[in-house]
Structure formats: C-alpha cells, structure tokens
Amino acid sequence: MGKGEATRERILEVAEAAVLAKGFGATSIEEVIAEAGLTKSGFFYHFRDKNALAREMLRRYVDTNDRLFDDIFARGRQLSDDPLQAFLISLKLLAEVMADLPNGHPGCLIASICYQERLFDREVRDLTAQSVRDWNARFRGIFDGIAAVYPPKEAVDLDDLADMLSCIVDGAIILSKTLNDPRRLERQILIFRSCVKLMFSGPTLS
Amino acid sequence: MGKGEATRERILEVAEAAVLAKGFGATSIEEVIAEAGLTKSGFFYHFRDKNALAREMLRRYVDTNDRLFDDIFARGRQLSDDPLQAFLISLKLLAEVMADLPNGHPGCLIASICYQERLFDREVRDLTAQSVRDWNARFRGIFDGIAAVYPPKEAVDLDDLADMLSCIVDGAIILSKTLNDPRRLERQILIFRSCVKLMFSGPTLS
C-alpha cells in the first residue's frame, strides 16, 4: 500500500464517522482534513469533490458489509446442515455482532444517502440501489433454500421476506439512534428471527 | 386563523417537501422563501433560525401522523370487534393509504432528522424520541388487547413487536426510496401483517 492510498483510507475513515454522526451535508471538508491531519489541497488531490468522497465511502461501506455477511452466513452453514437452522443461527450471530458494537451501530450509509439524494450524482445513487439489490438477492437465495425443505406457511412472497430483513435492520438502526438505545437493534433482529421460524417451521395454517 | 399563521403554514409545507426530497442540510432557506413567496426578512420574522423551522416541521409532521393513525385504527375497531381482526384490517388500510400516495411516501421526517442529529438542538431530538415512544406505546396497547384474547406463540416480547412496526415502515420507506419502487412499502406492511397473524392466530408451537 502506497502512502497515498493510506492517506485516502484515513480520510475515508474520518469522513465515514462524521457523516454517520451528522449527515453528509453537515460534514465539512475542513473538519475532516483537520481530523485526518492534512490540508485542503491534499484532500482535493485525492478526491475531485464531495461527490467523489461519497462514492468511495460507499464502496468501502458496501465492501465491509459484504465481508461481514459472508462471514456470518458462512459460519451459519458451517454450524448446521439444515438451511433453516443455519439461517436462524446466522441471525443470532448477526444480532450478537450488532449488540457488541460499543456505541451502538454507527448508522447505515445507504439510509444516510437516501435522505440526501439530491446532493449526489447518478453514479452514487445507482451504487446504493445496486448494493441493496445484491443484499436482497443474497437473502432471497437463502430463503429459496429454506423453502425447498420447509414449505412456507401462508402465501409469503420470498422476495418480500428478503426485503424485510433489510427493512428491519435499517429501521432498527433509526429506532436505536433516535431513542439512544443500542439494544433495540439486537432485539429487532431476534424478533425477525422469530417470524422466520414461525413462517417455516410451524404447522400449516388454514 | 391570522395571516401570519397562514404564512407559517405555507413555509412549513414548502420546507417539509424540500427536506424530505433533499435532506435538511441541502435545503436552503432561500429556495424555500422563493417557493413560498416571501423575503428573507419575512422568514426570520416567523422562525428564529433553521432549528426553529425544524422544530415546527416536526410538530406538524407528528400531528399529521397521529391523526392518520387515529383514523386508521379507529376504523379497524369499527369494522371488527375482535382486537386481532381489527388490527389486521387496520394494517391493510395502512398499506392501502401508503400505496395510494402518488409519488411514493415522501419520507419519514424522524429518519431524516435522525441522520442529521448534530444539526439540531436538544429540544428537536427530544421531540423525535418522544413521538416515537408515543407511537410504539400506542401499538403496544393494541397488542396487549390482542394478547388478552389470543395467547401469542413463542416468547414474543410485545414491546419489540410494537417497535417492529415502526422499524418496518421506516426501513421500507428507505428501501422504496433507494430502489425507486413505491410499492415496496405496501408489501412490507402486508408481510408484517402476515407475521402478526402467524404469531397470534396460528396453533401453538412446541
């Protein structure tokens, strides 16, 4: 890793924390560079403008989350051959990871950008949309595997169920931030887990 | 209603649309007053600063939502004496209302503020927290009524279940905005409805 790349990484790290804490619009470049220890010229050498910063922050964020999900769901499958059990285990692991964050979840960059969309160019918005689609496709794949073994109760659309996990996480992050109670996120993941359990492993309804 | 009050209302209306579309930080006072048809001096006559604007926007938003919820859940109880059925009806009504919004849900002001928190003073943040607590308490009351008749499956915490509705709505708004697909919100409310149905009306699990 060259020196330039290290600097970029430092800027992105500082910027991400600031954006999640205060929103993109309220995060000034000047405070970012002060925290990161370089000058304005240095910053604009690495990023053409604030949009370029957002783009790179997003890529970083999405990559980190992808790796986290890879880990968690691989570990689930590793601990059980049954697709439903594996997923339920993974959800519990996910809840634990979220609960272990010292100051609560810092926030979802996607959501943060969602509520600032006019500030960003098309490329950034496409990136957020694509990453959400990718995550939901991943979950959908898991539910397909589960449904093949356990016929689901009621007429549950598996795409909707996959969306639901994203919704729960994003919504619970907002809830826990708003109420200043980090534990809410963990609890919501676990109640979603109960729902999944009911949908697939309970007796069939009329 | 005096003329001043009408002007305030006009400003708040314009500002809310702008904030939900672009975020609070990206909404300039200048464009708001241009749209509302008054001068800068006129604006600052009504609002001390941007924070005061946020505070009044919030009050307005919370009041509007409160009235909407009052309507919807009253209508549900009106259509069925059974607490579970009444709630399920209300959820369907809620889904319909959300689906009928011409350009999709404009966004949740609470969430918008949540991701900009450092921009606001304590009073604004307390207001968001209190309104969320109020809504969840309302839902919790409904679930109490249901649980009194239908013993819930599994060990479901009713507070968490009440939180879940807020999470689903907030999360689904983000999802539908990010993917530019308004129908996602309706579908998420309906799948939450399925979850509630399963939890209370299904046969008991082991």
Place this chain on the structure above:
DNA sequence: GGAAAACTGTACTCGCGGTACGGATTGTTG
C-alpha cells in the same frame, strides 16, 4: 384611526465548497 402584526429592503458578516496555481517533499526507477 391607531397600535400591533406582518412583512420588505438593504447591507453586511462568516463559514464552507471549490478553484487555481506555484512550490516543496517524498518515493521510485533507470
């Protein structure tokens, strides 16, 4: 009609995003 409320107009400060550009280090490579 007169006081208070509801504005307008002008002129200013300040911080921030962003540009421009010259120069100074620092690393890298032949």
Place this chain on the structure above:
DNA sequence: CAACAATCCGTACCGCGAGTACAGTTTTCC
C-alpha cells in the same frame, strides 16, 4: 545519483447560503 512522478503544502481567491441588524412599509384588527 539523477530525474521524474506522486504526494502534499500555502495562499489567495470566488460564490453561495445562513444569519444579523435595522429602518421603513404595509396589513390586519380592535
């Protein structure tokens, strides 16, 4: 070691938007 590029600094500047100050004007309402 020399030369070259990558990396970063300093400074000076522009434009925009939030917010202030304050005097003057119109509207509303009793």
